[in-house]
Amino acid sequence: MENYNTNNIVEIGGIICSIPEFSHEIFGEKFYKISIKSKRLSDSYDILPIIVSERLIDIEKLDIDKIIHVVGQFRSYNKQDEVKSKLILSIFVKEIEFSDDENILTLNNSELIGYICKKPIYRKTPLGREIADVLIAVNRSYKKSDYIPCILWGRNAKFCENLSVGTMVKISGRIQSRKYEKKLENGEVIEKVAYEVSVSKFSTHQEKVENNIER
Numbered sequence: 001m002e003n004y005n006t007n008n009i010v011e012i013g014g015i016i017c018s019i020p021e022f023s024h025e026i027f028g029e030k031f032y033k034i035s036i037k038s039k040r041l042s043d044s045y046d047i048l049p050i051i052v053s054e055r056l057i058d059i060e061k062l063d064i065d066k067i068i069h070v071v072g073q074f075r076s077y078n079k080q081d082e083v084k085s086k087l088i089l090s091i092f093v094k095e096i097e098f099s100d101d102e103n104i105l106t107l108n109n110s111e112l113i114g115y116i117c118k119k120p121i122y123r124k125t126p127l128g129r130e131i132a133d134v135l136i137a138v139n140r141s142y143k144k145s146d147y148i149p150c151i152l153w154g155r156n157a158k159f160c161e162n163l164s165v166g167t168m169v170k171i172s173g174r175i176q177s178r179k180y181e182k183k184l185e186n187g188e189v190i191e192k193v194a195y196e197v198s199v200s201k202f203s204t205h206q207e208k209v210e211n212n213i214e215r
Contacts, residue, residue, distance in 0.1 A: 004141045007113035008073040010091055010175065013104030014038040014048065016066050020059050023051055030054045033090070034062055036070075038175075039105040046108070046177040048195065051075075052093040061098075069104055071095040074112070074138075074175060074197070076146045087147060089195040091175065108174040110197050112148060114138035115168050122161035132157035134199075136169060149196040156202040163204070172201040 014036030023033040031053050037045040050070060052062075062068075072093040078085040114136035121133040132152045137145045150171060152160055163169075178194045 004139065008138045008146065009111045010074050011071050011107060011109045012038055012091065013067065013069050013107035015105065016062055016064050016068060017047065019064065020062050032059050036068065038108045041106060048175055048177060049090040050093060051090045052096055056093060057096050067099045069097050069099045074110055074146065074148055076148065110173055110175055112136065112138055112197065113170050114148065116163055116165055117147065119165060120160045120163060122157060130154055130157040132160050134160055150199050151196050152199045152202060156199060160202065167204055170203045171197065171199045173197045173199040
């Protein structure tokens, strides 16, 4: 039987950079959204969305510039509008605590076990760097799944190029944010943010390939 508690684990530290905003309510339990800054080794930051229940922490104490340590899961849901659905990603909190330790600001670990649900897209940058985009489905209880975009590099990217849809994979990496520009039908260009797991370790049930190069 699949263990839904171990196939999607996120541990992250960060600085709160937005005030709590009501997200949704389930059976009387209210959930709030905040953003945190997670530090990369390059000293740049990823701005990541967090969903936290009022039952886990006093929401009024989630002040900007406070450091928090979070354990949870990387989750998705489809937001439907009049034209199409959009994949919304966030870190769903299971444990949260305040911290005074600035060393945890670079803590950003994800461990996922899921199934490739679209053919991997392999490409090379103009400088010759190998990259692959992979979408994996991570099963959750109540017959739900989270669809997680992942980006692989180097040997991992080349290895997954020909993997078939349905292949079970295990990955380790960090959740990152990436800005990009989108051109609308009226010609207007807007800036948007994508979230994905930047993969450092990748394996299937048949073979294991690792790439531990820091980025």
